[in-house]
Amino acid sequence: NAFKFQTNKRVYFEVRLACTEANTNDASWCAGLCSVKAANTIVDGGLTLVTTFDGAMFQKIKDALTVNFMTSNGATQETPAAAKTVVSGTFYTFAFLYDYNDGVTASVTPYVDGVAGTAQDITISGLDATLYAVLGIKAGGANAETLKVDYVHVIQER
Numbered sequence: 001n002a003f004k005f006q007t008n009k010r011v012y013f014e015v016r017l018a019c020t021e022a023n024t025n026d027a028s029w030c031a032g033l034c035s036v037k038a039a040n041t042i043v044d045g046g047l048t049l050v051t052t053f054d055g056a057m058f059q060k061i062k063d064a065l066t067v068n069f070m071t072s073n074g075a076t077q078e079t080p081a082a083a084k085t086v087v088s089g090t091f092y093t094f095a096f097l098y099d100y101n102d103g104v105t106a107s108v109t110p111y112v113d114g115v116a117g118t119a120q121d122i123t124i125s126g127l128d129a130t131l132y133a134v135l136g137i138k139a140g141g142a143n144a145e146t147l148k149v150d151y152v153h154v155i156q157e158r
Helices: none
Strands: 011-020 028-034 055-060 066-073 081-085 092-099 105-112 120-123 131-138 146-156
Touching: 011 028, 011 055, 011 131, 028 146, 055 092, 055 105, 055 131, 066 092, 066 105, 066 120, 081 092, 081 105, 131 146
Parallel strands: none
Antiparallel strands: 011 092, 011 146, 028 055, 028 131, 055 066, 066 081, 092 105, 105 120
């Protein structure tokens, strides 16, 4: 299904997942709502997401064990904020709540295992793209990396 960040509707995203890395720090993965749903949502090399998209995403990049959270309105992206240091093969629940706030600047609050992180503000104007639940993984080497997804839950007010 498709969703949209709007001026008068809240959106909640939640996923429970685990990444089992064949080589420590080798995998790159992402999960969230994103206007780009392509093979290169995670840029080849695994160090960033695409540089232009609408949405909010959790991302674990190659060469790190930290999962970051970021929001993006086109090419205007909030600097990724550390959300959780993860252990290979361990399940975590990642979630965020998009609150349209004053209808001009929304507030997006990330949650990891039910604990709220620091909210990020995002300008609503220009958030016109359709958003899709996107989950992806890329291997940083020759070994297979495994993203296990228990569930994905998305709710948008109508």
